[in-house]
Amino acid sequence: MPRSRKTPRPPERRDPRAELDELDVVFKALAHPSRRHVLLVLHFRGGEMSAGAIAARFACTWPTTTRHLNILRDAGLVRVERRGRERVYVLERERLRRLVGDWIGWFGEETPAVPPRA
Amino acid sequence: MPRSRKTPRPPERRDPRAELDELDVVFKALAHPSRRHVLLVLHFRGGEMSAGAIAARFACTWPTTTRHLNILRDAGLVRVERRGRERVYVLERERLRRLVGDWIGWFGEETPAVPPRA
DNA sequence: TGATTATTTAGCGAATGAGCTAATGACACC
DNA sequence: GGTGTCATTAGCTCATTCGCTAAATAATCA
Numbered sequence: 001m002p003r004s005r006k007t008p009r010p011p012e013r014r015d016p017r018a019e020l021d022e023l024d025v026v027f028k029a030l031a032h033p034s035r036r037h038v039l040l041v042l043h044f045r046g047g048e049m050s051a052g053a054i055a056a057r058f059a060c061t062w063p064t065t066t067r068h069l070n071i072l073r074d075a076g077l078v079r080v081e082r083r084g085r086e087r088v089y090v091l092e093r094e095r096l097r098r099l100v101g102d103w104i105g106w107f108g109e110e111t112p113a114v115p116p117r118a
Numbered sequence: 119m120p121r122s123r124k125t126p127r128p129p130e131r132r133d134p135r136a137e138l139d140e141l142d143v144v145f146k147a148l149a150h151p152s153r154r155h156v157l158l159v160l161h162f163r164g165g166e167m168s169a170g171a172i173a174a175r176f177a178c179t180w181p182t183t184t185r186h187l188n189i190l191r192d193a194g195l196v197r198v199e200r201r202g203r204e205r206v207y208v209l210e211r212e213r214l215r216r217l218v219g220d221w222i223g224w225f226g227e228e229t230p231a232v233p234p235r236a
Numbered sequence: 237t238g239a240t241t242a243t244t245t246a247g248c249g250a251a252t253g254a255g256c257t258a259a260t261g262a263c264a265c266c
Numbered sequence: 267g268g269t270g271t272c273a274t275t276a277g278c279t280c281a282t283t284c285g286c287t288a289a290a291t292a293a294t295c296a
Contacts, residue, residue, distance in 0.1 A: 020151070023154075024151050027145070027148050027149050027151075027154065028149050030145050030148075030149075031145050031146050031148075032284085033138070033145075036141075036145065036221075039225075040224060043224065043225055050242085051242075051243060051244090052241095052242065052243075055243090060285070060286090061285075061286065061287085062242095062243075063244075063245080063246095063285090063286080063287085063288095064284070064285060064286075066243070066245085067244095067245095067283095067284080067285095070244090082292090082293090084242095084293065084294075085241065085242050085243080085294060086241095086242065086243085086293095087242080087243065087244090096225055097222060097225050097226070100218065100222045101222050103154075104214070104215060104218045104219050104222065106158060106161065107157075107161055107211050107214055107215050108215070150253090150254085152254095168272085168273095169272075169274090170271095170272060170273075173273085178254085178255070178256090179255075179256065179257085180272090180273070180274090181255090181256080181257085181273090181274075181275080181276095182254070182255060182256075184273065184274055184275085185253095185254080185255090185274095185275095186254090188274090200262090200263090202263070202264075202272095203262065203263040203271065203272055203273085204263095204271095204273085205272080205273065237296100238295100238296085239294100239296080240293100240294080240295075240296095241292100241293085242291100242292085242293085242294100243290105243291085243292080244289105244290080244292095245288105245289085245290070246287105246288085246289075246290085247286105247287095247288090248285105248286085248287090248288105249285090249286085250283105250284090250285085250286105251282105251283085251285095252282085252283070253280100253282075253283085254279100254280090254281085254282095255278100255279085255281100256277105256278080256279085256280105257276105257277095257278085258276085258277090259274105259275085259276075259277100260273100260274080260275070261272100261274070261275085262271100262272085262273085263270105263272085263273105264269100264271085264272105265268105265269090265270090265271105266267100266268090266270105
């Protein structure tokens, strides 16, 4: 049987079309407050936590948290490592910063050098 | 009858709780590729375009585009001005940059000064 | 091996989201 | 005031999302 999850974060690519698709998955992942919260908690706890430690901090049930974590993983915003019988989720800080930061960066300059309505 | 739309972007506030709610609406608005695209097009066309000019650039029908624009407006990412019989949508660039930029900014520093798992 | 702990997967129901077509509102111009 | 243009709202359908509970999987320990 093939991999059960889509593609768990391709290591590197610069194809602009693929970049857009990546961004879509990432922004969809960021659309839920619990998932943004997971990322912040992860960050402020040093970048890695076990699934249990994360689940303990949220009101929803553990399976629900697992699903949120899967979505974050599919977006490449966290990666998971098995350690004994725990699974440790590791924040992919650079990727988060690069994708969202670059996107918001488009809006950085004063109005761009294109005539108002051509 | 009261206003037909929720609250169309409160002018200023610093209450952190309210900030989180604002962020939620904003990230939900950014979750759809067409809406992110609208913002970019708006930016690169000088920050304002009529509804028709925007709708003309998208494959979906005009009512669908209108709805996307309403969602962006409710998130405070665009504002709308009536000019004659057109409606001109104006990008709220600063607000977009501030909200998303500040959020991604949390992940800016190297791992924060909190012990790994306490 | 069988129990225990840690976590995920399966599957269901309610709510939300996004697309469409048709109908309506608002303004301008004659 | 009627007609054309610009745009929105209403109402429908289909698909997805998100929460839950119950069952399954995986590693460790007795």
